[in-house]
Each structure stands twice: as C-alpha cells, then as structure tokens.
Amino acid sequence: xxxxxxxxxxxxxxxxxxxxxxxxxxxxxxxxxxxxxxxxxxxxxxxxxxxxxxxxxxxxxxxx
Amino acid sequence: xxxxxxxxxxxxxxxxxxxxxxxxxxxxxxxxxxxxxxxxxxxxxxxxxxxxxxxxxxxxxxxxxxxxxxxxxxxxxxxxxxxxxxxxxxxxxxxxxxxxxxxxxxxxxxxxxxxxxxxxxxxxxxxxxxxx
Numbered sequence: 013x014x015x016x017x018x019x020x021x022x023x024x025x026x027x028x029x030x031x032x033x034x035x036x037x038x039x040x041x042x043x044x045x046x047x048x049x050x051x052x053x054x055x056x057x058x059x060x061x062x063x064x065x066x067x068x069x070x071x072x073x074x075x076x
Numbered sequence: 077x078x079x080x081x082x083x084x085x086x087x088x089x090x091x092x093x094x095x096x097x098x099x100x101x102x103x104x105x106x107x108x109x110x111x112x113x114x115x116x117x118x119x120x121x122x123x124x125x126x127x128x129x130x131x132x133x134x135x136x137x138x139x140x141x142x143x144x145x146x147x148x149x150x151x152x153x154x155x156x157x158x159x160x161x162x163x164x165x166x167x168x169x170x171x172x173x174x175x176x177x178x179x180x181x182x183x184x185x186x187x188x189x190x191x192x193x194x195x196x197x198x199x200x201x202x203x204x205x206x207x208x
Contacts, residue, residue: 029136029138032138033137033138036139036142037138037139037142037143037144038133038138038139038140038141038142038144038145039133039136039138040144040145041142041143041144041145044144050144052143053143056143
C-alpha cells in the first residue's frame, strides 16, 4: 500500500507531530506510514483522509 | 504516563536490588552470574528505553500507545512465546546435564522470556521492513 501523506502534509503545512496529534497516533506511526512500512487500520486511514479533506482512495493506493 | 512511571520504578528497583547484591557479595563471580548481569542490563536498558519513548510522547501531548505500537507489542510477545517453547526444550535438556536448583531454572526461564520479548520487539521494530 502506498500513500500521499508526505505530499499532502507539505501542502497543508503540517508537521508529522501535528498530523499525529490530529489523528491520535504516535509520531513514529506517521513516519512509518510515510515510508510505506505500515499499513494503517481502516479507521486510521479514514481519519487521515478526513484531516486532508479527501477520500481514502485519494490518499491511499493499494498496489497490485 | 502511569505505565512509563511503573517501568522506571521497576528498572530502578532492579538496579538497586542488584547493586545491593553486588556490594555485599564476597566471593568471585562465576559464569552464570556474569550471564545474569548481561541479561539484567539488557532487560533494564530495554524497559528504560520504552519508558523514555512514552515520556517523550507524553511531553509532546501525543498518545503513548496507538495501533502500531500495540501491534509491535503483540508481535514481540508472540515471538517470545515461540522462542520460549524452544527454551523449554533447552532447559529440559540442561536439567538432565546440570544440577541447577529449581529457583535458578525458573529465574532463567523468566529472564529468558524477557530477553526474547526485547529481541522480538527490536526485530519487528527495526529489522522487519513492513508492518501490517
């Protein structure tokens, strides 16, 4: 699974800590997500998409 | 925050009790005791490391636990369980070869589980490439 979190975070001028605080996770989780090393739960994916005002499929993409 | 404080208290009490034992110990240290010191350093160091992470997150007003950290804990625990099955065979084998006392074997088993958990957690956090 790939995502556009880093790009969208830069667009909205959010730090990793800001995003982590807004979706209620540790900063480390955002780091792992941006490196495509962690597949989030549906709820977390939904919360992240909501922060950016987008749909889940616009933020996350399933490969293959 | 409470868990982090508990981890620090546990680590400090281990250091204090170990130091007490070390100060009042008269004879030379044997291999078993040196191994125990190494294991203790690893376990105490790991618990202080986890406590530090939690305190750092608390300071930044971030949650100290989330779905990924809980997943890492679960994976570390399950790895420790599998390793403990192998350890059990090892201890069973060793019990025939040596004259270890019961409390020493139980202590070694518990310490082994703690080390297996620490190593399992480190593997899943730092070495494995993906986390589902």
